[in-house]
Amino acid sequence: MNYKTVIFITSFFKASGAVSHAITRAVSILLCTFFLFGFSTPEGSKQPPVAGKVWVGTWGTARQLVEPNNMPPTPGLSNNTLRQVVCVSTGGKTLRLRFSNEFSKNPVTMHVVQIAVSKGGSLIDEKTTKELKFNGKSEVTMDAGAETMSDPVTFDLQPRMEVAITISFGETSPTVTGHPGSRTTSYLLTGNHTEANTDFTDAAKTDHWYVITGIDVEASKTATAAIGIIGDSITDGRGSGTNKTRQVA
Numbered sequence: 714m715n716y717k718t719v720i721f722i723t724s725f726f727k728a729s730g731a732v733s734h735a736i737t738r739a740v741s742i743l744l745c746t747f748f749l750f751g752f753s754t755p756e757g758s759k760q761p762p763v764a765g766k767v768w769v770g771t772w773g774t775a776r777q778l779v780e781p782n783n784m785p786p787t788p789g790l791s792n793n794t795l796r797q798v799v800c801v802s803t804g805g806k807t808l809r810l811r812f813s814n815e816f817s818k819n820p821v822t823m824h825v826v827q828i829a830v831s832k833g834g835s836l837i838d839e840k841t842t843k844e845l846k847f848n849g850k851s852e853v854t855m856d857a858g859a860e861t862m863s864d865p866v867t868f869d870l871q872p873r874m875e876v877a878i879t880i881s882f883g884e885t886s887p888t889v890t891g892h893p894g895s896r897t898t899s900y901l902l903t904g905n906h907t908e909a910n911t912d913f914t915d916a917a918k919t920d921h922w923y924v925i926t927g928i929d930v931e932a933s934k935t936a937t938a939a940i941g942i943i944g945d946s947i948t949d950g951r952g953s954g955t956n957k958t959r960q961v962a
Contacts, residue, residue, distance in 0.1 A: 770939045771801040773927035774892040778816035783893035786917045790885040796900040800958035804872040805930030814855035816890040822854040822883030831875040835900040835913035842909040881905045891923035
């Protein structure tokens with residue numbers, strides 16, 4: 714079951730009038746719970762949080778098969794570098810990232826993945842750059858239909874901070890998993906670039922996210938929780954403007 718399926722089922726109950734409002738709400742809550750927690754755990758680090766802590770989602774997005782008109786622009790993902798910006802909710806000192814190849818027909822290789830504080834546009838605060846590892850290695854390949862999760866990494870993540878995720882790709886799939894409705898500009902640069910001071914001025918721009926699906930932060934069991942919101946394109950930020958981070962979810 715994917716994001717669109719959840720929306721379809723809840724909309725059906727509302728439109729059909731077959732059940733009361735209270736039952737519709739209950740169905741929505743159950744489906745939301747399944748949507749958030751019913752998927753298999755991504756491959757990658759299985760390291761649990763420290764005692765008294767839990768992993769809490771601070772940013773996430775629904776994934777889908779990217780339509781032809783929303784595919785990455787030239788030069789494409791394969792053997793090139795993509796920088797994507799997201800805005801988190803809660804902060805923390807340790808985080809992990811999630812990536813998906815769920816709807817793709819071929820494997821996707823990421824040579825190097827880095828996270829840094831965004832300074833707006835394609836710019837980053839270079840001194841905050843951290844390289845992610847996957848079971849202790851820089852490179853990871855996601856099989857077709859698979860997901861992966863990075864090892865935990867220390868990072869001074871502040872509430873409502875914008876961070877840049879930079880991926881140096883190897884070979885990728887002609888079909889792409891992503892979230893076209895990002896309302897956020899991403900930057901695609903020809904070639905593999907892993908230096909923190911790489912200049913993205915000449916990068917191709919596209920207002921979509923690819924491959925990235927979530928960021929979890931290590932938080933206190935008693936002080937932090939996450940809320941999952943199900944809705945249509947308005948919930949996803951339609952009409953809120955580009956690069957304004959006004960999405961509900």
